[in-house]
Amino acid sequence: MxxxxxxxxxxxxxxxxxxxxxxxxxxxxxxxxxxxxxxxxxxxxxxxxxxxxxxxxxxxxxxxxxxxxxxxxxxxxxxxxxxxxxxxxxxxxxxxxxxxxxxxxxxxxxxxxxxxxxxxxxxxxxxxxxxxxxxxxxxxxxxxxxxxxxxxxxxxxxxxxxxxxxxxxxxxxxxxxxxNPAFYASPGVFIHQDNISDKQADIRVKTLLSVKSKQQDLKLKTTITDAENKVIASNEVPVTDSIIEQPIRIEHPHLWNGKKNPYLYKVTVELYNGSDLEDRVVQRTGFRYFKVDSDKGFFLNGEYLNLYGFCRHEDVAGRGSALLLEDYQLDMELIKEAGATAMRLAHYPHAEPMYDLADENGIVLWTEIPMCGPGGQAYTGYVGAEGYKNNARQVLKELVYQKFNHPSICFWGICNEILVNDGKKFIEYDNPIPFIKELNNMYKSLDSSRLTALATCVEQSYYIGTSDLIAWNKYFGWYKDAAPSVSKFFDDAYKAAKGTPVGVSEYGAGASINQHQWPLRIEDRADSRFHPEEAQTYCHEGNWEAFAKRPFLWSKFIWVFADFPSYMRMEGEVEGYNDKGLITRDRRIKKDAFYFYKANWNPEPMAYITSRRFTQRTNNLTDIKVYTNLKEVTLYLNGVKIGTMAPDEIKRVVWNNVRLAEGRNVVRIEGKSGKMLVTDDCVWYYFTK
CATH class of the missing domain: 2.60.120.260 (Galactose-binding domain-like)
Incomplete structure (x- = not known):
């Protein structure tokens, strides 16, 4: 290929x-x-x-x-x-x-x-x-x-x-x-690149002015300072128009390099009337370059970077989407704890603090306009009316101009689960493909520096050529498909894409922290009121095992970061709730699957006993599963050593058919990272029926 x-x-x-x-x-x-x-x-x-x-x-x-x-x-x-x-x-x-x-x-x-x-x-x-x-x-x-x-x-x-x-x-x-602060509510300052490398950064600072006076001695000064506040470049020009472009070269720049080194510069743009300062706008800056290879995935500054993380909604218990700064900060700390390298901000432009925190912490972002559908539900999410199209065009411009300058953003999202009129299954819907192509061209005309992407849940062939990248919303092991089928599906999608990079925009499964099952009986749980936590981990283990072996997948985004309300959901423990989060809506409890990814993504030494909330047992034989990135861990049950094992390739250790004692059982694991002892424990109760 x-x-x-x-x-x-x-x-x-x-x-x-x-x-x-x-x-x-x-x-x-x-x-x-x-x-x-x-x-x-x-x-x-x-x-x-x-x-x-x-x-x-x-x-x-x-x-x-x-x-x-x-x-x-x-x-x-x-x-x-x-x-x-x-x-x-x-x-x-x-x-x-x-x-x-x-x-x-x-x-x-x-x-x-x-x-x-x-x-x-x-x-x-x-x-x-x-x-x-x-x-x-x-x-x-x-x-x-x-x-x-x-x-x-x-x-x-x-x-x-x-x-x-x-x-x-x-x-x-x-x-x-x-x-000008009124130009699409943007900062009025845009920084474009001509050539970025570790040797030099050739940039152009574009500033939009709004001049009402008749002053003749206006000038614009742009200064760039490094992280130590040292001036490294500047440019001063007379104001001759409402749009001013200033070329600047920076020798041997520190590149914004994701989590390794999210280095930020400061750009200060000042408008003077003679020696009098009239206005000032200050921005932070990151220099970088990247590419996506259809066979090898994502590269940042010439080095491969495995992009994985969460989709995230702006929602928190008690406040809905009206988040406070501490809510964004807590979410970023949880994102970092899991070890994610990227985030998909679904399904609309998010608030400014999340982009700022991503810049500061080196998290690569996919951000998108709210052109989304509910997949296989009754509505398409797209109508061909001109009012709909005009709003999509407006929001796209606002997204680009307002977020243009964030170094964390690599991907502009066009749409999510907008169903195509295929003349067969979806014949009743307006055909969105011409408009998707229009939006893709709009993105490119406003900002040719980034890549465009879209997320689909149906046949990709209709969408190939409408964006730079394509990604799939697929829930293997949850909606009737068995987890092993993920490998065949994405191998086939990769071959059929004909050079368009293929990624994963959503995958996952629901889970209630109050529902448990062992032995696990996997079935179609999508519409069930029973979403055991163990079923969620089963699905994530199967998916990630397949994804980890396929570097051509340019993205792997879990649906979803935290549980959130959804009026259309009639499933799981609570109606009107999407419980596919790896964290509860109030951010108080991290589900078992969160620790599965922490073991795989975060090098910080850890070991975690799964099914810890399954405290009341009626079966005295059980598997004990641990997620760990240590070389080996030892299991103790009620103080008695059961054995020592090394984790498999997806950081999982399983002791099969361990016999519980009647009554209270203390489960404990121990392992070492150098001289540091890492432990975890929980208590289960077994009673004869």
């Missing part, structure tokens, strides 16, 4: 969130005020002047929990409002409102006058309000709707759409001349 290589050289920077942090740390004429407090909200149907509002701070969502007694959740319209105090004199100032995300449709009003409308809940938007705002107190009002609409993505999906102002909001104050 011919070898098709897709090569990319590029440089990226972190945007608005990092920019705000930098502004807080060093003097700048640009003022950024966080507007997360003093909000209140009520249903739009309560129109009386004396109708009560409920005080709230944002990020906020009104439907983190389902309607009591159902799996459904509220999809309606709420009114949020807060006072907006303007202490500064307006003369010579410009004022902008910046929302990181309002789900799903936002209509913004200031002093009862329309500011603008934004369609889509997972991208930022920014409006200038200079002509509407007054000095003193103003009333800021946002009408928020998460109702079903075919002109707002997503129109369907296997997850809940939390309504609300679920990401932070800011007031930005600049002078008359500024670096």
């Amino acid at each position: 011919g070898n098709k290589i897709l090569t990319v050289f590029f440089i990226c920077v972190c945007i608005f969130g990092a920019n705000i942090q930098a502004m807080e740390k060093e003097h700048s004429p640009r003022i950024i005020k966080l507007l997360n407090e003093k909000w209140e909200y009520r249903p739009i149907s309560t129109v009386g002047k004396k109708a009560l509002f409920t005080p709230v701070a944002i990020p906020h969502t009104w439907n983190a929990a389902p309607v009591e007694g159902t799996t459904l959740y509220e999809r309606k319209t709420m009114v949020y409002q807060r006072p907006l105090e303007i202490a500064e004199a307006k003369e010579g100032k410009r004022f902008f409102l910046y929302f990181e995300g309002v789900n799903s449709v936002a209509q913004v009003f200031l002093n009862r006058r329309t500011v603008g409308e934004h369609l889509g809940g997972y991208t930022a938007f920014c409006y200038e309000i200079t002509d509407l705002v007054k000095q003193g107190e103003n009333l800021l009002e946002v009408w928020v709707s998460n109702a079903y609409r075919t002109d707002v993505l997503p129109i369907s999906g296997d997850f809940n759409i939390n309504g609300g102002i679920h990401r932070p909001c800011y007031l930005i104050i600049t002078g008359e001349d500024c670096i």
